[in-house]
Amino acid sequence: MAATLILLSIGLPWLGALVVWMVGDRHEKIQHALAVAFSLAAGVAAVILLGSAGKETALTIPVGGVFGDFTFVADGLGVFLAVIATVIGSLAVIFSVDYMHGEHQLGRYYAFVLFFIGAMVGLVLTSNLLLMFVFWEITALCSYALIAFHNDDPKAVAGGVKALIITQFGGVGLLLGAVLLVSTTGSYDINALLASPSSIPAGTLAVLAYGFLVAAAAKSAQFPFQTWLPDAMEAPTPISALIHAATMVNAGVYLLARFFPAFKDVPGWTEAVMLVGLVTALMAAIMAVVSNDLKRVLAYSTVSQLGYMVYAVGTGVVFASQFHLLSHSVFKALLFLGAGAVIHSVGTRDMREMGGLGKKMPFTRVVFIIGALALAGLPILNGFWSKELILEAGLKHSPIWMYILMLVGAGITAFYTFRMVWMVFYGKPKAEGHIHDAGKAMKVALAPLALGALTTWLLAGPFSKILGTETLPYHNIHAESTWEILGEVISLPTLVALGVVALGLLAWWQRDKLGGLGKALGWLGKAAAASFGFEAINRGVVKGTQGASNGLSVTQTGLLNWNVLGIVVALVILFAVLALGA
Amino acid sequence: MYLYILIGAGALGCAIMAIIAKKLLSSAIWLAGTSALVALLIYLLGAPEVAVIELSVGAGLVTVLFVFAINIAGDEPIKLRAIPPRWLSGILILFAIGLLGYFAVVPLMELGAVDLPVSMDADFRSVLWQERNLDVLLQVLIIFTGVLGMMGLLAEGHKKESHPANEEEKPA
């Protein structure tokens, strides 16, 4: 049963990708319908899979001795992320029906979206490290292709190439880990590593641990790789929602959470993870304050919230990290799709040219504000509960200065969220032309997400059960009821955190009176606008890679004869080495 | 033994002729000869099933394809100088073959006058369908690629025929 469901939730999107592509771009309506049908079917399969979650290997595909068996395990962590990828992914597809209406080359668009969703499901469900690497790279390829979807726009192409090159550092880290693992233990099985991390030498384990940290940081746009995600904003907005909420960036946090039991005893690793999360969360929050591009603000907020999740993994409370991932993927998908509705209607992403849109787009305003309040971490919304869980984990398991800085980050989050909502929906109307509310398919996608942002925190109990020791034997998460978890959240530190959030709100309210403070912090704003110099470094890396590729292209003569000559020369050298060696 | 040497020499000779033949059509015929002789060698090795397939597909079907393609593409012998110098290619290939022979053939010869051992494994069908079932299924995918290729090969002739027809329709 579980085996069939795993095959369905990976295979349906991939089959859909093939079918939508083969239908051809002349039949747009059929393409829209097919893409929605296949992604929804995959979502249904993944949700049913929740019921048969277990720690045993559910599906084994033997492929001979070299790569190990391709195994899939439907454990709590994997199934939960598979549900997020397919359900949020299918909402993004539904939203696309309106957003991409009348665009050219829909086949390419939907094929890559569905391929992306399927690969993400495979990535989280497989327990073979090599196969995980393959899926990891497929997601990188799809994100590149989708960010650069408008391939006649040089900015979009540059953003896509940047995403591809930067995330490749992650791919290299993961591949290194896989090769090291197989050379020391002779198997690619992840669960064997998690069961007995002491079976491999401490030095090798440390290389693995830090390699995977690099991989996760590159994929989840953490410090110092954080600059690719904002540049990925050139993508069509549903793609941004897909990358930010459903698929791509979750992979890094997933990787850390998955391997946490194996690496937690590596000296300095948990501290390094916490530090990466902390620096990212703060830096990205400050950058969000000075940005005027609606989608960029959201992108920086994603980077910042991912920093919170990474920090939570570092403190050892994997549950808090994954619970925030759940909340985040719901409210961030809501925010992105809401922003998509706004951008679709106004035709610009610059918040300075918006303002006063609330009256003309009442539905969008309501759902967007729900998402924004969840992001800011106001009570009752799901973001509040999960962020408080992370902060409490930080209070208990990390140095106090880290906790305080994370609190400050929460305050800044509240500040830029209110700034964004104000600039878009309130104030003087600046945009001209025909402004219309979200379309029908957009509303269909937005409404369940808004409902989710209001209610997913009620799932805390079942969520802790599915991540519990029954399906994740090495993670030490205890199943508790919703009320127990919520009871833990409501305590004195929470009031402090709420106070900080209120302070953030107050700071935006009284922004005119704080002019002096703003001027004093002007240098910080300037540094933040320049991404604290990391933009330049990352750009240098991208340029260097492209230059090296250009230089190496000399070896690609395009002439068969020379290429075969190279092969024969290599053959002769190989034989000569063998002859000398023997 | 001498039979094997004779057939092997024939196969090699046909292969060389296929390369040095001036006309593409005769090149294709020599290739068919190589294929048939290799099929014979395979039969002598005790693999009659594959020998039959090689004879019908390699020597038959592929030759038909070659003749068909040469008909469309035209058979003008191009006299062009090789891009890497011939002497360099020759030396390299001699080196490669020589080393390969040194590694593979010499140890075999040192065994003395051995004959081919008798095969002990399961019969062809069960090996194919039980031990290598995934490969057999994946072959279907490759064949699908071939179908797409055939469509490309046929599309040309089709277009040539339909083109004037379109022009006739346009004025009307």
Added chain:
Amino acid sequence: MSMNVPSVFLIVVIGLLGVGLYALLTVRNLIKVVVALQILVKGAMLAFVLVGRLTGQVNLGQSLALTVIVADTIVAVVGLTLAVQVRRKFGSLDIKDLTTLKR
């Protein structure tokens, strides 16, 4: 040290590989390239059956050779299709005219 039956087959295999590789190095006609590939692959196929026989698993070698035949035929089909289409588009079968992707 003397010639025996397996070594005769092996020499034929190596000879076919050599002829095919040499042709790939020197030939410039696209259809001739496909011919060279066919010769190369015939050598590999014979090697599969030979090694199967030498290790007492001739039918495993046979089944691998069958896969080679399938792949090889498809290579011929696709290669010839490419040659025909290239001839249509560039008016020549010279592989030197095919470096436009590079430029």
